[in-house]
Amino acid sequence: MKELPVEAGTATQVLDVAERLVQTRGFNGFSYADVAAELNLSKAALHYHFASKADLGQALIARYSEHFGAALDALDIGAECARAKLDGYVELYEGVLRDERMCLCGMLAAEHETLPAAMRDAVVAFFDFNEVWLSNVLEQGKREGDLQFAESAMVRARILMGGLEGALLVARPYADVSRFQQIALHLIQELEAHPSTARNG
Amino acid sequence: MKELPVEAGTATQVLDVAERLVQTRGFNGFSYADVAAELNLSKAALHYHFASKADLGQALIARYSEHFGAALDALDIGAECARAKLDGYVELYEGVLRDERMCLCGMLAAEHETLPAAMRDAVVAFFDFNEVWLSNVLEQGKREGDLQFAESAMVRARILMGGLEGALLVARPYADVSRFQQIALHLIQELEAHPSTARNG
DNA sequence: GTCTATAACGAGATAGAC
DNA sequence: GTCTATCTCGTTATAGAC
Numbered sequence: 001m002k003e004l005p006v007e008a009g010t011a012t013q014v015l016d017v018a019e020r021l022v023q024t025r026g027f028n029g030f031s032y033a034d035v036a037a038e039l040n041l042s043k044a045a046l047h048y049h050f051a052s053k054a055d056l057g058q059a060l061i062a063r064y065s066e067h068f069g070a071a072l073d074a075l076d077i078g079a080e081c082a083r084a085k086l087d088g089y090v091e092l093y094e095g096v097l098r099d100e101r102m103c104l105c106g107m108l109a110a111e112h113e114t115l116p117a118a119m120r121d122a123v124v125a126f127f128d129f130n131e132v133w134l135s136n137v138l139e140q141g142k143r144e145g146d147l148q149f150a151e152s153a154m155v156r157a158r159i160l161m162g163g164l165e166g167a168l169l170v171a172r173p174y175a176d177v178s179r180f181q182q183i184a185l186h187l188i189q190e191l192e193a194h195p196s197t198a199r200n201g
Numbered sequence: 202m203k204e205l206p207v208e209a210g211t212a213t214q215v216l217d218v219a220e221r222l223v224q225t226r227g228f229n230g231f232s233y234a235d236v237a238a239e240l241n242l243s244k245a246a247l248h249y250h251f252a253s254k255a256d257l258g259q260a261l262i263a264r265y266s267e268h269f270g271a272a273l274d275a276l277d278i279g280a281e282c283a284r285a286k287l288d289g290y291v292e293l294y295e296g297v298l299r300d301e302r303m304c305l306c307g308m309l310a311a312e313h314e315t316l317p318a319a320m321r322d323a324v325v326a327f328f329d330f331n332e333v334w335l336s337n338v339l340e341q342g343k344r345e346g347d348l349q350f351a352e353s354a355m356v357r358a359r360i361l362m363g364g365l366e367g368a369l370l371v372a373r374p375y376a377d378v379s380r381f382q383q384i385a386l387h388l389i390q391e392l393e394a395h396p397s398t399a400r401n402g
Numbered sequence: 403g404t405c406t407a408t409a410a411c412g413a414g415a416t417a418g419a420c
Numbered sequence: 421g422t423c424t425a426t427c428t429c430g431t432t433a434t435a436g437a438c
Contacts, residue, residue, distance in 0.1 A: 010421075028229040029315040031413060045422050047415065102311060110303060110311040112374045114230040124374050155383050158371070162384050163360075166367020170359070173313045173325050182356050183363050190391065211403075232431060246404050248433065 011049045013039055019060055023101035027057055027111050027119075054116040057108075061122040064104045065129070068092070072133050082141030086160075086191070089134065090184045093164045097171060097180050106165045131157040141191070148193040156191075163187045212250045214240055220261055224302035228258055228312050228320075255317040258309075262323040265305045266330070269293070273334050283342030287361075287392070290335065291385045294365045298372055298381050307366045332358040342392070349394040357392075364388045 008016070017038050021030035032043045032053065050056035075088040096103055105126040112120050134157035141147025149156045167183035209217070218239050222231035233244045233254065251257035276289040297304055306327040313321050335358035342348025350357045368384035 025315050026227065026229060026312050028227060029312060032415090033412075041421095042423055043414080044416080044424080048421060051415085053414065106370060107311055109370050109374050110308055111227050111230060114226050120374065127371060127374070151383070151387065155387075158380060159364075159384050159387050162367040162371045162380075163364045164367070165370055166363040166365070169307060169310050169366055169370060170328060170363045173310050173321065173328070179359060179363075182352070183360050186352065186356075186360050233433090234430075243405055244432085245406080245434080249403060252433085254432070 010039075010041070010045070014041075014046060014049055014056070015060060015063055018056055019064065019104065020101065022057075022060060023096070023099075023104050023107055026107055028114055054119065057116070057119045058122060060104065061108070061119060061126065065122070065126050068126070069129065081146055082137045082144060083146050083188075083192070085137045086134075086141075086147075086188055089137075089160075090164065090188060093168060094177065094180060094184065097168055097177055100172070100175070102168055102172060103165060106168060109165075110169075127161065130161050134160055138191075146193055147191045149191055160187055211240075211242070211246070215242075215247060215250055215257070216261060216264055219257055220265065220305065221300075221302065223258075223261060224297070224300075224305050224308055227308055229315055255320065258317070258320045259323060261305065262309070262320060262327065266323070266327050269327070270330065282347055283338045283345060284347050284389075284393070286338045287335075287342075287348075287389055290338075290361075291365065291389060294369060295378065295381060295385065298369055298378055301373070301376070303369055303373060304366060307369060310366075311370075328362065331362050335361055339392075347394055348392045350392055361388055 014035060017035045018030070021034055032046050035041075036043045036046055046056075050059060071092055072089070075085045079085040079088055093103065105123045108115060108119065108123045109127075112123060115123070131154065135153040138147060138149065138153040138156050138160075142149070142153070151159070163183060164187065167180045171177065171179040171183075215236060218236045219231070222235055233247050236242075237244045237247055247257075251260060272293055273290070276286045280286040280289055294304065306324045309316060309320065309324045310328075313324060316324070332355065336354040339348060339350065339354040339357050343350070343354070352360070364384060365388065368381045372378065372380040372384075
């Protein structure tokens with residue numbers, strides 16, 4: 001039986017701090033010293049939990065992907081229609097921005113040429129599973145008649161994800177959530193099925 | 202009278218190499234040593250031309266913005282309609298990706314929290330002038346009847362620019378230009394005026 | 403304008419005590 | 421599991437010769 005996380009283990013605390021640092025400063029923009037200082041640990045203690053920075057990076061992507069996947073599972077269970085799932089998906093991104101962060105994998109995508117191969121692969125895998133999930137939601141929405149789009153569901157999924165990543169990227173230097181919201185609203189609304197153009201009433 | 206750039210000055214060569222390194226590895230992902238090695242110069246020689254890395258960074262954004270602005274001026278003169286200007290704008294981004302690069306300011310936007318204030322301001326100014334140019338093109342297209350959109354021209358400009366930046370960001374780890382093209386095509390096509398929905402025939 | 407040399411610092415990482 | 425101490429290397433930057 002799992003205990004309540006009254007006090008998170010050190011490894012978890014390290015991941016929490018490192019995750020925030022990567023999402024705000026980039027993988028090349030933070031150091032073990034930064035994490036250690038924030039947790040009042042020594043650098044050596046960090047190396048005990050994550051032998052190398054590359055290991056820490058892989059662990060960060062793995063956990064982020066798990067958490068994101070769990071959030072998508074929750075949407076699959078809780079949301080009543082495809083449109084509601086998309087709203088939930090957008091809110092995940094908006095939450096990241098409200099926290100003054102970039103998507104972890106969006107940040108790492110920018111730095112991808114400097115990353116160890118394992119991290120690069122994990123970033124691509126993150127995008128892949130996002131696209132597959134979105135693609136399924138889009139297919140559902142089309143099937144059920146509350147979403148419409150001309151492209152394949154996979155291409156439309158790429159348009160959505162790319163649009164949201166770009167909206168985060170540009171909105172952050174402005175520290176302006178409404179910039180993100182304007183773009184996100186458009187991406188959702190252009191998928192709405194309008195009676196006048198829908199197939200067969 | 203300007204001379205032909207048969208042999209570019211050292212400062213220009215430094216900017217060329219540094220620009221490519223920032224666009225591929227990020228501002229925190231390259232060093233003076235990298236640039237010096239590539240040009241067979243000493244690090245000290247670089248410091249003669251650009252006293253600090255922050256100075257080099259500012260010079261990079263300034264030159265990139267000038268070049269980009271000149272390209273937009275050329276589109277204003279050469280393109281026959283708003284739609285053609287947008288095509289040209291998209292091609293600028295596609296050229297960056299074909300060179301296996303990220304937009305300089307898109308990359309710096311990701312790293313913005315780690316940048317000197319002057320660089321941060323210059324990045325935002327780059328986005329601002331892009332949005333103003335796009336907004337004017339969109340207004341022109343609406344006026345002349347070959348573009349249509351529901352939002353304000355400024356909001357639509359943000360949708361376009363954010364979409365293209367995001368398309369670059371995600372396409373690059375895949376090293377797949379078609380990923381970018383799919384998104385860019387959608388962004389342009391959704392602006393096309395269709396007779397069935399256009400105002401007053 | 404470019405060099406060698408070096409300063410001053412911070413990075414990632416390791417050894418070994420507790 | 422965390423520490424101190426240390427190593428090695430790379431970083432930005434400067435001094436002063438050529």
